[in-house]
Structures are given as structure tokens and as C-alpha cells.
Amino acid sequence: MKIAIANDQGGFKFREELLRFLKHHKHQPIDCGSVYEESVDYPDHAIEAIDMVLNGNADRAILICGTGIGMSIIANRFQGIRATLAYNKKVAKLSREHNNANVLCLGGRQFNSVQMLLIVDAWLTTEFSKEKRHKRRLKKIEKYAMI
Ligand code: RB5
Numbered sequence: 450m451k452i453a454i455a456n457d458q459g460g461f462k463f464r465e466e467l468l469r470f471l472k473h474h475k476h477q478p479i480d481c482g483s484v485y486e487e488s489v490d491y492p493d494h495a496i497e498a499i500d501m502v503l504n505g506n507a508d509r510a511i512l513i514c515g516t517g518i519g520m521s522i523i524a525n526r527f528q529g530i531r532a533t534l535a536y537n538k539k540v541a542k543l544s545r546e547h548n549n550a551n552v553l554c555l556g557g558r559q560f561n562s563v564q565m566l567l568i569v570d571a572w573l574t575t576e577f578s579k580e581k582r583h584k585r586r587l588k589k590i591e592k593y594a595m596i
Pocket residue numbers: 457458459460491514515516517518519520
């Protein structure tokens with residue numbers, strides 16, 4: 450899969466490890482920065498990764514800031530983006546099964562790299578459920594978002 454990655458200073462410490470992990474699992478990461486440890490504004494990097502997904506240049510995106518909250522707020526502003534904020538493996542899995550989440554937001558200051566990779570792995574390897582009710586609910590979200 451092509452996976453756009455964006456981070457601010459809160460996610461900086463995970464970026465190299467995440468890029469390595471994705472390459473190791475035969476994914477194609479697309480690095481949207483920030484490549485510096487210095488303070489940046491997370492929406493500036495988030496938007497690049499979100500654009501990749503919206504334009505079809507990436508299948509999914511992973512956004513990391515200190516809490517993951519700001520990243521999830523901006524991502525979910527865009528129609529067609531289904532961003533999840535996941536602090537554990539179970540939620541990451543459910544966000545794929547029930548919500549077909551195409552963006553994963555992580556709180557880089559909330560866990561260590563082992564926990565982070567477990568969450569990422571669960572999210573990448575879980576498919577959207579075939580049960581009709583989940584699709585129906587997502588369709589309603591898109592419909593109500595147009596109002
Ligand atoms: C940056 O200090 C911090 O606000 C950011 O990383 C993130 O946690 C925002 O939601």
C-alpha cells in the first residue's frame with residue numbers, strides 16, 4: 450500500500466522507525482514531513498498527507514502529533530476521509546472493521562515505539578467488515594456531511 454506519513458515535533462521520534470517498519474512490510478511510505486525536530490504547525494504537514502489520500506496518490510495516511518487529537522480534527526474535516534485516533538490495538542482494529550478508517554492518527558507522546566508499531570500493524574492488517582450495517586452507517590456520514 451502507498452501510505453502518506455506526516456508528523457509534527459510530537460511524532461518526530463517515531464518517524465524513522467515507522468518508515469522502516471512500513472518498508473519492511475513492503476508498503477510504500479510517502480514522507481510528508483516534518484523532517485525536523487523543531488516545532489512546526491501540525492496542520493501544514495497533515496494537509497499534505499490528506500491531499501495524497503484525497504487525490505488517490507496514497508491509499509491511506511498515518512498522522513502523528515503529540516496527542517493525535519489535532520491531526521484527527523483536521524483530517525476529519527475532509528469528505529472521504531475517515532480518520533481514527535487510536536491509543537490501542539483493539540481500537541485500531543475496530544476502526545478498520547467498523548469504520549473503514551483510511552487515516553490513522555497517533556499520539557506520539559502517549560506511548561512507546563513498541564506500542565506504536567502494534568497499533569500500526571493492527572490497523573494495516575485489518576480489513577473492513579463485510580457486514581452491511583457498517584457500510585450503511587458510513588454512507589449516512591457522507592450524506593449528512595453534505596448538509
Ligand atoms: C504540539 O505542541 C501539540 O499541540 C501537537 O503535537 C498535538 O498534540 C495537537 O493535537
